[in-house]
Amino acid sequence: MELNILNIAERIPTEADAYKFLEELRWGGSEPSCPHCGSIAAHYFLSTKDGAARKTRTGSLSQRRVWECKDCHKQFSVLTGTVMHGTKIPVRTWVFVIFELCSSKNGVAAREVERKYHLTPTTAWFLLHRIREAMRPGEPASLLTGRVVADETWVGGDPENRHGHTPRTGGQGHTDKTPVMSLVSRETGEVRSRVVANVSGRSLKAVLHENTDPKATHLQTDVAWAYKAIGKGYAQHTFVDHSAGEYVRDGAGTNQVENYFSQLKRSIDGTHHHVSHRHLGRYLAEFDFRHSTHRLSDTIRMETLIGRVAGRRLMYSDSRQGCRA
Ligand SMILES: [Zn+2]
Structure with a gap:
């Protein structure tokens, strides 16, 4: 189905749904390989399969979908090792802003993101720059x-x-x-x-x-x-x-x-x-x-970008210092 901002909103009513949505785009429904050790052995899944919230150690409810590697026993999620790693911003917000940036011809202003998603100016600015970092093609590029x-x-x-x-x-x-x-x-x-x-x-x-x-x-x-x-x-x-x-x-x-x-x-x-x-x-x-x-549809463009987010990280200090290109 061709994605648009309305049907994305319907598909990800909760944070757990947003994780599942990204897992589908990034891993295509197959079991992920461990980002820590590369193992492709089956993984234990710590969150409830139906996406319902699970209890964290402190007793609060978490909707993060976390996997545990069978080999190295480290935990990871679809965000591990990506530009979304360690984020405090709701994953639903990431998905919406990524889609907006993929589908708008003129880009998206930080002030608009700040207002729409109730973020601080700094958070909105950083969110957009992390997505831009993922848009950068991997090295080395072919001639x-x-x-x-x-x-x-x-x-x-x-x-x-x-x-x-x-x-x-x-x-x-x-x-x-x-x-x-x-x-x-x-x-x-x-x-x-x-x-x-x-x-x-x-x-x-x-x-x-x-x-x-x-x-x-x-x-x-x-x-x-x-x-x-x-x-x-x-x-x-x-x-x-x-x-x-x-x-x-x-x-x-x-x-x-x-x-x-x-x-x-x-x-x-x-x-x-x-x-x-x-x-x-x-x-x-x-x-x-x-x-x-x-030449691609907004949906394929978004899938392409989600495929690229792996292996990209941008620390706040890096983004303030400017960038290579
Ligand atoms: Zn592992």
């Missing part, structure tokens, strides 16, 4: 091949300066915006965006070489001088000259990446208002994830 469109832009900055001068090259003019380079595969629709120190040929080339196989890639860009030099190392390079009114040449063009940039900027201006430089990488992960999976 893109075939037709790849590349371009760079400037995003973020103080809203006060938003309509001001936007330099196209590094070092010219003053800006508080951050340069971002994006690659879009025209074969699969996958998008990879990176914060770059500047838009010098060297920086752009480094991102391209980390993400593409030049011998098997048809690079498509605008006429920026940097790309002319970089393109020489590629199997094929087609560029379009926007200043000459040219947008497509022999079926090649930069439309895909420009559409991505306009969506990204619309969202940052309209939904988030301000995104600081140090957190931008995580917003890019969110936009890349949604854009890369735009």
